[in-house]
Amino acid sequence: MGKITQPTFENRCIISCGMLHPEMIHLVETGFMKPRRILFTPPGLHALPDRLEEYLLKRLGQVRKSCPDHEIIVVYGKKCYVSTDEPLKRVDSILQANGSGIVRVEGDYGYDMLAGVEGRQRISAGREDKTLWFTPGWLKSWKTVYQNYFGWDDADANANFPGFYDKIIILDGLDLADEYMTQHAHEILELFDWTGLEVEFQNITLERLKGLLLDALYAAIEDPARNDSGLNIPEQ
Structure with a gap:
């Protein structure tokens, strides 16, 4: 054979x-x-x-x-x-x-390729639909998407994020949380300030x-x- x-x-x-x-x-x-x-x-x-x-x-x-x-x-x-x-x-x-x-x-x-529906439900304690799911790529590109492509300003952000979502969860399969919190904390704060949503890293494989x-x-x-x-x- x-x-x-x-x-x-x-x-x-x-x-x-x-x-x-x-x-x-x-x-x-x-x-x-x-x-x-x-x-x-x-x-x-x-x-x-x-x-x-x-x-x-x-x-x-x-x-x-x-x-x-x-x-x-x-x-x-x-x-x-x-x-x-x-x-x-x-x-x-x-x-x-x-x-x-x-x-x-x-x-x-x-993001569904990183964590399926069941995984996202578990991560969000059953609040999958009320979570704005990010990937590291999203963390780098959110301004391009929302501000440049969609053309949103602060008023648009206020109308579209708070009330619709509880928080932003970043599906982190690359162990980037510590790096961002120590070296790029201002980027997380900028995202929080603009969306009004808490930003949380979730370690995944x-x-x-x-x-x-x-x-x-x-x-x-x-x-x-x-x-x-x-x-x-x-x-x-």
Whole structure:
């Protein structure tokens, strides 16, 4: 019998939302995966759906120089694209219309790939819907999203945060809490002052993200023909 080899990311190209850049680069640097190529879209483009689609297609064109469609993994939540002009359009339909055999990592949003609903319910003591969930990428990019992309000012922040949310919880899989509290405390205070919400770091592992990436890798190998639509969409 021939030797059974374990699948690896070495012959895969990955396109990821920039909000998960810290976690994805950490997984590369620590040896969990060594993809043939990994590219990121700018963080926060869910606020600008037309630009999200533009950058996603741009990155697809770039990685196709290194990988065919069936070797491309997209790390984007299925609900990250929402447009009032095209209410039925989603990340999956964009990929389906522009490729064949591309695999999307399962998850509704980027933070959902770090902690699932049950995990978030546990972390928030049953207040998952009243928690504003951040990742380290969000902590770096919140001003770009809210102030630049959405165009919110202090009045908008006051109208949209207090009363709707109890607190901000940062899902920290990179042990950044001590660094921020000692070296970047002013950034946390600025976020608190602008949102009016307490900011809390929650230590997590990256095991869920690793598992979802492996699921996407195995999905591409086990079902190379994909489904009838040409896009392998993980079951929810």
